[in-house]
Amino acid sequence: MGRILLLFRAILIKEVTTFKRYFFNSMGGLITTYLFFMLIFWGYSSFAGGMDNFGATLEGMVVGYILWLNAIMVYENISYSTIINEAKEGTLEQLYMSSFSFGWVVSAIAMSRFIINVFLTSIMLFVIILSTGVSLNIDLVSILPLLILTVLNFLGIGFMLGGVALIFKKMHNYLQIVQFLFLFAIAAPVATIPWTRFLPGSWGSHLIREVMVNDVRIMDFSVYQILFLITIGLVYLALGYGAYKICEKHAMQRGLIGHY
Amino acid sequence: MxxxxxxxxxxxxxxxxxxxxxxxxxxxxxxxxxxxxxxxxxxxxxxxxxxxxxxxxxxxxxxxxxxxxxxxxxxxxxxxxxxxxISAVLEGNRNIYWRLTVRENLEFFAALKGKNPQKIKDKIDYYIDFFNLREKEKVTASNLSRGMQQKLAIATALVSGTxxxxxxxxxxxxxxxxxxxxxxxxxxxxxxxxxxxxxxxxxxxxxxxxxxxxxxxxxxxxxxxxxxxxxxxLFDTKSYRFVVEGKLTSQQEELFEKIDQVVAVEKNSKTEITFNSADTSLFYQIIEVLKAENSIIESISQKEVNFEKVFMEIIEEGDKNGKNSAVV
Missing domain, CATH: 3.40.50.300 (P-loop containing nucleotide triphosphate hydrolases)
Known part of the structure; x- marks a missing residue:
């Protein structure tokens, strides 16, 4: 375990250092996503006939948008940032040749970036709350565990696409399609259309919305609701990692690791 | 083992x-x-x-x-x-993180091999000095020269002590x-x-x-x-080059044609005779042939065999004898 912590620490330091070194650019990305949200917000506001008609929909939209950003960041961290970018830069083989299995390396990268992302999206959430005047329940004790379990879904999808990226390398257009699928999954009405709770991130988003919009605490959820969240998260993670290992074996047989 | x-x-x-x-x-x-x-x-x-x-x-x-x-x-x-x-540098200077400094790269790659950078600080310092990178230790890899990037890439492979x-x-x-x-x-x-x-x-x-x-x-x-x-x-051949004034006589040409290792080429009213052989007696044979017809030798030069030549000989020999034939 000590060795894994050492790996995690090294990757976290590397990610934070890189983030700080490219702070200006990172902030640019954050401003773009903020402006994108505000455009949606103003558009919707004009369509709905003003802020007063939003009610709980606006709060749900803010939570949904923040979750969507997290989802994109988590799965892109594996599929795009790690596999494609590292292959492009020539360092993927080095990660593969570490003294740890590649699964641990990627998980450490995903966790490190998740921490950075939570920090970034928290700033974003704060600015959006200030800009829109929306009121949300920021109960971190309830939100963080739910968010971590929800992220497992996106991590699984990330591994799956990461495996495909290992073989095909250039697949940016497909990655964009997945972004929109996530948007649908996060906004899915799980209460009225029950099957949608099986979509990646749908159930977790529903529970987080309950906390942030309807002031529900984590303890208020039934054991079944939490168990379902854990189960679906682990199933997606296992399926994604399994698919990744199959792709990795295929890539190793064809000599594709590291090529771009 | x-x-x-x-x-x-x-x-x-x-x-x-x-x-x-x-x-x-x-x-x-x-x-x-x-x-x-x-x-x-x-x-x-x-x-x-x-x-x-x-x-x-x-x-x-x-x-x-x-x-x-x-x-x-x-x-x-x-x-x-x-x-x-095992450590490897497979992509040259692309094997390092260009956004990290020299020291940060060394620390990161040590950890990737399961070594705690804090515990091998002395070793990191040793390689920074060994590769003459002390002045650049806080410079990002992207700002190093190609040679320095290559040195850093090798240092990252060595730092974990593989x-x-x-x-x-x-x-x-x-x-x-x-x-x-x-x-x-x-x-x-x-x-x-x-x-x-x-x-x-x-x-x-x-x-x-x-x-x-x-x-x-x-x-x-x-x-x-x-x-x-x-x-x-094995390929201890010596390459000699004779430059002779004028053309060779038909008799000389005939004699040289019989020796595989000798090539005679006419160039600007001069004849260039080269041969590659470990057999030094051939050298005197050529002299004799030239002397017999009173040819004037302008210069004689010798070129030692290098590994590039050995390599080419082995590859060509292998190709001649079939792809899998070993020459050694």
Whole structure:
């Protein structure tokens, strides 16, 4: 375990250092996503006939948008940032040749970036709350565990696409399609259309919305609701990692690791 | 495990599918071993199977058959354990993180090999000094010169203290000074640290200067394996060049045509006669033929054999005798 912590620490330091070194650019990305949200917000506001008609929909939209950003960041961290970018830069083989299995390396990268992302999206959430005047329940004790379990879904999808990226390398257009699928999954009405709770991130988003919009605490959820969240998260993670290992074996047989 | 054998490659083969029903054999039943502290060259023309072999050693490509033991550990069955003994620089200066500084790169790569950077601080400092990077230790890799980036890439492979380092084209794209510096450093690493170095390169002067033993691969198979000095001896030919005034007589031409190693070419009212042979009596034979017809010899020059020539001879011989024929 000590060795894994050492790996995690090294990757976290590397990610934070890189983030700080490219702070200006990172902030640019954050401003773009903020402006994108505000455009949606103003558009919707004009369509709905003003802020007063939003009610709980606006709060749900803010939570949904923040979750969507997290989802994109988590799965892109594996599929795009790690596999494609590292292959492009020539360092993927080095990660593969570490003294740890590649699964641990990627998980450490995903966790490190998740921490950075939570920090970034928290700033974003704060600015959006200030800009829109929306009121949300920021109960971190309830939100963080739910968010971590929800992220497992996106991590699984990330591994799956990461495996495909290992073989095909250039697949940016497909990655964009997945972004929109996530948007649908996060906004899915799980209460009225029950099957949608099986979509990646749908159930977790529903529970987080309950906390942030309807002031529900984590303890208020039934054991079944939490168990379902854990189960679906682990199933997606296992399926994604399994698919990744199959792709990795295929890539190793064809000599594709590291090529771009 | 045989004494001192650090890497043992046994009968490895690899076939790639090109398209439906079309396969190409990249590596064909290759076996060799590398001893502790040895500087070993893995040579061959483009497409010979060097990269596939190296990547199979690094467990980045899975072979069809055969076995690779790193320090006695199977690199497929116990991949991560075997990889603790190997570091590699496969993409030259692209193997490092350009956004990190010299020190940050060294710390990161040490951790990637399971070493705590805090505990090997002295070793990191040692390699910063060893590679003359002290002044640049806080500079991001993107702002280093190509030669310095290459030195940093090699340093990152060494910092974790792995016993074997694999270097793919370590001097590629470097200027003469940087290339010379890298060669010198590699020799020192093997001598001072006892690190086993495996090099693939097209730069035969690097091989001649630093490698102790080499294998030459062509069309996926080993066509030569020996110590560098033995291969040099094997092709211990001396190349002579005579420049003679005017044309050769028909009698002289006839005589020279009978000797395989001699080539006579007319150039600007002069004749250039060259021959490659270890047989020095041939030298006097040529003199006799020229003397008999009173030809005036303008100059005689001699060129020593170098490893590039040896390499070319082996490849050509291999091609002549069929792709898998070994000349040694």
């Amino acid at each position: 045989e004494q001192n054998i650090l890497l043992k490659v046994s009968n490895i083969s690899k076939t790639y599918k090109i398209r439906k029903g079309e396969w190409v054999k990249a590596v064909d039943d290759i076996s060799f071993s590398v001893k502790k502290g040895e500087i070993f060259g893995l040579l061959g023309p483009n497409g010979a199977g060097k990269t596939t072999t190296v990547k199979m050693i690094c467990a980045l490509i899975r072979g069809d058959s055969g076995e690779i033991l790193v320090n006695g550990i199977n690199n497929v069955k116990k991949r991560t354990k075997a990889l603790r003994s 016993e074997i380092i694999l270097l793919d084209e370590p001097t590629l794209g470097l200027d003469v000074k940087a290339s010379y510096e890298i060669r010198d450093l590699l020799k020192r690493i093997a001598k001072e640290n006892g690190t086993t170095i495996i090099i693939t390169t097209h730069d035969m002067s690097v091989v001649q200067e630093i490698c102790e033993r080499v294998i030459i691969i062509n069309n996926g198979a080993i066509i030569a394996e020996d110590r560098v000095e033995n291969l040099m001896k």
